[in-house]
Amino acid sequence: MERVSISDKAIEVIDELRDRFGELMFHQSGGCCDGSSPMCFEKGDFKVGGGDVWMDQVYGCDFFMSKDQFEYWKHTHLTLDVTPGRGSSFSLEIPMGVRFIIRSRLFTMEEMESLKPVMTGEEYLEADAK
Amino acid sequence: METLEKTQKTVERPTFKAQYDHFIGGEWVKPAKGEYFDNISPVDGKAFTKAARGTKEDVDKAIDAAHKAFATWSKTSAAARANVLLKIADVIEENLEMLARVETIDNGKALRECRAADLPLCVDHFRYFAGAIRADESSISEHDEHTVSINLQEPLGVVGQIIPWNFPLLMATWKIAPALAAGCCTVVKPAEQTPTSLMVLMELIQDVVPAGVLNVVTGFGPEAGKPLAQSDRIAKVAFTGETTTGRLIMQYASENLIPVTMELGGKSPNIFMKSVMDKDDEFLDKCIEGAVMFALNQGEVCTCPSRILVHEDIADEFMKRVVERTKAIKMGHPLAEDTMMGAQASNDQFEKILSYLDIGKQEGAEVLCGGAKADLNSGLENGYYIQPTIFKGHNKMRVFQEEIFGPVTSVCTFKTVEEAIEIANDTMYGLGAGLWSRDAHELYQVPRAVKAGRVWVNNYHAYPAHAPFGGYKKSGFGRENHKMMLDHYRQTKNMLISYDKNKLGFF
Numbered sequence: 001m002e003r004v005s006i007s008d009k010a011i012e013v014i015d016e017l018r019d020r021f022g023e024l025m026f027h028q029s030g031g032c033c034d035g036s037s038p039m040c041f042e043k044g045d046f047k048v049g050g051g052d053v054w055m056d057q058v059y060g061c062d063f064f065m066s067k068d069q070f071e072y073w074k075h076t077h078l079t080l081d082v083t084p085g086r087g088s089s090f091s092l093e094i095p096m097g098v099r100f101i102i103r104s105r106l107f108t109m110e111e112m113e114s115l116k117p118v119m120t121g122e123e124y125l126e127a128d129a130k
Numbered sequence: 131m132e133t134l135e136k137t138q139k140t141v142e143r144p145t146f147k148a149q150y151d152h153f154i155g156g157e158w159v160k161p162a163k164g165e166y167f168d169n170i171s172p173v174d175g176k177a178f179t180k181a182a183r184g185t186k187e188d189v190d191k192a193i194d195a196a197h198k199a200f201a202t203w204s205k206t207s208a209a210a211r212a213n214v215l216l217k218i219a220d221v222i223e224e225n226l227e228m229l230a231r232v233e234t235i236d237n238g239k240a241l242r243e244c245r246a247a248d249l250p251l252c253v254d255h256f257r258y259f260a261g262a263i264r265a266d267e268s269s270i271s272e273h274d275e276h277t278v279s280i281n282l283q284e285p286l287g288v289v290g291q292i293i294p295w296n297f298p299l300l301m302a303t304w305k306i307a308p309a310l311a312a313g314c315c316t317v318v319k320p321a322e323q324t325p326t327s328l329m330v331l332m333e334l335i336q337d338v339v340p341a342g343v344l345n346v347v348t349g350f351g352p353e354a355g356k357p358l359a360q361s362d363r364i365a366k367v368a369f370t371g372e373t374t375t376g377r378l379i380m381q382y383a384s385e386n387l388i389p390v391t392m393e394l395g396g397k398s399p400n401i402f403m404k405s406v407m408d409k410d411d412e413f414l415d416k417c418i419e420g421a422v423m424f425a426l427n428q429g430e431v432c433t434c435p436s437r438i439l440v441h442e443d444i445a446d447e448f449m450k451r452v453v454e455r456t457k458a459i460k461m462g463h464p465l466a467e468d469t470m471m472g473a474q475a476s477n478d479q480f481e482k483i484l485s486y487l488d489i490g491k492q493e494g495a496e497v498l499c500g501g502a503k504a505d506l507n508s509g510l511e512n513g514y515y516i517q518p519t520i521f522k523g524h525n526k527m528r529v530f531q532e533e534i535f536g537p538v539t540s541v542c543t544f545k546t547v548e549e550a551i552e553i554a555n556d557t558m559y560g561l562g563a564g565l566w567s568r569d570a571h572e573l574y575q576v577p578r579a580v581k582a583g584r585v586w587v588n589n590y591h592a593y594p595a596h597a598p599f600g601g602y603k604k605s606g607f608g609r610e611n612h613k614m615m616l617d618h619y620r621q622t623k624n625m626l627i628s629y630d631k632n633k634l635g636f637f
Contacts, residue, residue: 027374030558031604032395032432033294033321035372036532037482046374047381066373068558068604072531076489085478086170088295088321089375090351095167095183099478104489104528 001107001114004056004063007081010100014040014059017092024092026058026080028065028073028102038063038080038100039091052121064121075112076104137508138466141241144231149180150329152188152348155195156341162187167350169326172238172473173464175512181325184349186357189317192345193363196288196315199342204285204313206340211311212260217338219256222249225334229327233299234464236327238473238514239427241465251593252303255611258595259311262613276630283620285313286389287365290358292379293328294370295321295475296430296535300593302328304610305368306344312619317364318346319355323476351375362386366619369393370432372533373604391608391618393432393600395533396561399554400424400435400590401576403547403567407444416588417566421452423590424539425459425471425518430479432605433562435539435590437530438520439550442543449522449541453499456518461504473513474536480514483536486529487519495523495540525553533559547572551579560602564590583609 006014017024023043029035039046043062048054053070055063058080065073080100087099107115119127149166151158161182168177182188203211222229230244239248269281291305298320309316320328325348332346347354359367360382369379370393383390406417424435440448464472474480480503487501500519505511518537521529530540544550554563563582567573577585583600586592593599593611600609608618 029372029374030395031372031376031533032393033296033371033430033535034375035395036486036534037372037478039374041378046378066604069532072526072528076528083478083481085481086323086476087478088323088351088355089371090356090378092352094322095350095353101478101481101485103485104492106492 001111001116002056003115003118004058004078004080006059007079010080010082011059013082013093013096013098013100014061016096021092024061026061026063026100027052028063028069029089030066030069034087034089037087037089038102039089040093040100041090042092048121048124050120050122054119054121054124056116062124067120070118075107077107077111079103138463138469140463140465141231141467143465144228144235146179146326150182150326150348152182152184152192153329153332153336153346154188154192155198155345156336159188159191161185161349162191167322169236170476171235172475172514173235174509175477175514178235179326181322181329181348184347184354188347188349189354189357189361192317192347193288193361195342195345196317197363199340200288200315203315203340203343206313208263208266211313212264214339215256215260215307215311218335219253219260221334221338222256222331223253226250226253229299229331231465232330233327234472236324237295237298238464238475240469240472241467242469243427248297248300251595252299255303255307255595259307262616263311266613266616276628278627278629280625280627282623282625283617284623285620287314288363289314289316289366289368289619290361290364291316291318292355292359292367292369292371293318293320295323296427296432298324298327299331301370308615309619310343312616314365314619315343316345317358318344319358320346320348322348322350359383364388366390368608376606391610392606393608393610394604394606395432396559396582396601396605397437397531397533397557398433398435398559398562398564398582399437399439399557399580400564401550401554401566402438402440402444402448403550403565403569403572404441404443405568406566407448408568413568418448418451418455420564420566420590422455422459425456425537426591428471428474428516429537430475430535431591432533433584433591434535435562435564436534437525438539438541439544439553440541442545445543449498453520456499456520459518461506461515461517463508463510471518471537473515475514477514479535480516483516483534483538486532486534486536486538490521490523490527490529490540493523493527493529495521495527495529498522498541500537525556531557547576551576554580558604561605562586
């Protein structure tokens, strides 16, 4: 069972961004203003570490969240979607007039039992280097 | 929530230019790539002007202008710098009504808030720092009869300041006023949702501020904000925003070994002790208003009191009155003088808030009021309006833990003071908090135990220039407001002087 899935509209945006920027990554933000939204960067531009959790790979992009935030999110399934809008932050899609957004639902008990394991950002970096 | 049945009486809409350029080196400068983007008003979802789409070339030009100006501005007397700030304050005051209307169109907030809070606070902050820099003194100490140490504060240099969209003019003021007072020159990047009101202000003060001291470049975060934060020619970055971008900016700053100030949001607890209901008097009335403060600025405040913690013995009766007061909030056209709550700042914010209303319900939180978008008519159908919403649930729910940045609060109960403190601190954040009580001991002890940079005691959402503001934990670090801000834009030059004619005797 995957933790993060993706909408068709988000796939189109990722395709377009990947043509321009190459491989991409996501980091779920928390906090003020444009927080609580997923941020899209060129892969490696945002440095993950031991304080992050690698949650899943979605349409070829690694998806991270800070460890303490994940504690409150881990029982929910996320769908990476996109909405028209003028977000701020450094997320790459913003000049396109769209913004990535997360839609959430609760995992069922059966789903909870078949979830893929997560790893820390540090473990991810080691695995990615191999 | 009430739906408008007939058009509300609104004040006259301000006029805007077709487009606004960057303000660099005291001049209006077209974007290097020649592109502009639409600025959409949250009031009706329609574009009302365009902003320059800045890129690295524009940012570099602004940094050049700031460095050129720094040579003289850093040596300009405190009295002269203070006079510039005082003139800015006077200009804002003289144009307060026009700027308030501009801010409403740009951001979507109700006009009455711009008039009563945003703009008067801008005026006061500029005046405060004009006064602070005049009264500021360095320190000196005599280490022994021959040795004197002088600590002088020197401005950091050219700074980069990235402004959020929730209080576009006020948040710009919070950053610009202390930087200029301290003798720094600045390159400001307003948020792309609200790039216009600061430019309207710049038109008014362009002849007041010496060329290059204050430069404003508009544009998108990845295109204009990022090159500003990454530049190795700035001495500091001040940022208000969210955690991921905050970390990214710190990462860039670490590459250049420069300091940063981070203001990254919160999930502020608003605690109501049992004694608030000991009497049904004006203080209880104030407490109920204090709980409804979550709707101020449509909840788009990093210190939004988005968690209500109320003693279980009074919870039912207290919340009944809070819900009643919340339902009395008049939504409507932000330019109407009787509108109490306006539009969310952008469509993606609107969608994000709706997604939180959805997950809140899925997690089993009870909706005490609101819980959906507000369908307003009379030309506002495409604006971004949300009903003020109160959830009831427990502190582990996502709506209790994540900053929704909308008119949404979540209430839970506690049995003891210790439990109230435990729940209040069970959050990643620590920016604001509120404590309401009639008990003199609680009034001191509870705020001390809450891990937050600002605890309002028997009040909420006051932002005087004279009180330092900033976060604990993942709400960031560094402070804004208060004269201590001067030292966030300065470094210390220590002159260690020997008045002894005799050698040490070592060599």
